[in-house]
Amino acid sequence: MPAWAGEVADEHPYPLAFATVSGAHLYGFASVDSDLDLRACHILPLHEVVGVDTGPETVQIDGMREGMELDVVSQELAKFIRLLLRPNGYVLEQLLSPLVVRTSPLHDELKSLAADCLTAGHARHYLGFATTQWQLYAKTAELKPALYTLRVLHTGIHLMRTGHLEADLRVLNTLPYVPDLIEAKRAGEHDALPPSLVSPERLAADVERLTAQLEAARDASHLPEAPSAGPALNDLLIRVRLARTAAELLTHAEPLDA
Incomplete structure (x- = not known):
């Protein structure tokens, strides 16, 4: 994972709950010319949630950095939670990826609920x-x-x-x-x-x-047919929305080893 991956995450226009690496690097078979696939969860400010003009549920940023192609995709917290509650292994892999670029207390809370999102589906x-x-x-x-x-x-x-x-x-x-x-x-x-x-x-x-x-x-499989994390994730989302600012809950998204 390149040392500048955190800089890419820090350039995101919204506060991040987390940013992790997905794709071939996560799957164990990256090539010398593989893209860097960054996946993240961002939090919109309250006025971009409740206003007439709402902010983006998905932010996608492409580009190049030191000869490597970038594919950065983040989902807003509410959309990310909805995806978690579906049988979507992709978002679970993003959330639980051990290749962590930026993390936060909110990231830890989401991870703690991941097991209750797993289903046979x-x-x-x-x-x-x-x-x-x-x-x-x-x-x-x-x-x-x-x-x-x-x-x-x-x-x-x-x-x-x-x-x-x-x-x-x-x-x-x-x-x-x-x-x-x-x-x-x-x-x-x-x-x-x-x-x-x-x-x-x-x-x-x-x-x-x-x-x-x-x-x-x-x-x-002994996995349940439906996730049980819905109420807890809903409460978590409400807590984030009611906080005066997203930064209150996130503190500072920092490198994992900070």
Whole structure:
């Protein structure tokens, strides 16, 4: 993670509850030319919430920094909470990412409620994401969508079986050829998958098997059907809105090691 990632977060036009790194860096297979995917949660001032002209629920900033492409996306607190209460593994991965650029007491409160947002319905997110990436691989034969497919399926299986969210494919991997695929991808974000590392037939068979495992893990999961964190998250949002300023609750969003 580049040292200037925190500077990018500090340039955001609104106070941040947190900023974390997502994408290939979180998933354990960043390339030398991978984008830096920053994901964040911002808080609008009260007048941009209750006024006629409201502020943006989503802020997206693109650019370049020291030769690296930036993809910065933040969701306003209310929208982020709504997404948390849906079976959306993507926002949970952002919230719980260990690659923390900026954090705050509000970030800690949101994380403390994350376990009560997990449901068996999150399998639908991971199955859908895997299908999309597998279709992309069929069109491009690139390493990136192949690794994304395997990462998503492993994450979904682990979540359904354990109730714990883990996004790093290096931690979850069950396939002997994946370390070689990760190493090959380091050379380029859009390089083709070398058939010498794994045959298309073997890869397809493993994707089919992992998909079946995820479906079986979903059916056997002890995770609830619906989240239970709704009332607590609603109370948290009201507390933020009623504070005189967002800074009162956030204090200062600082680096994790500060």
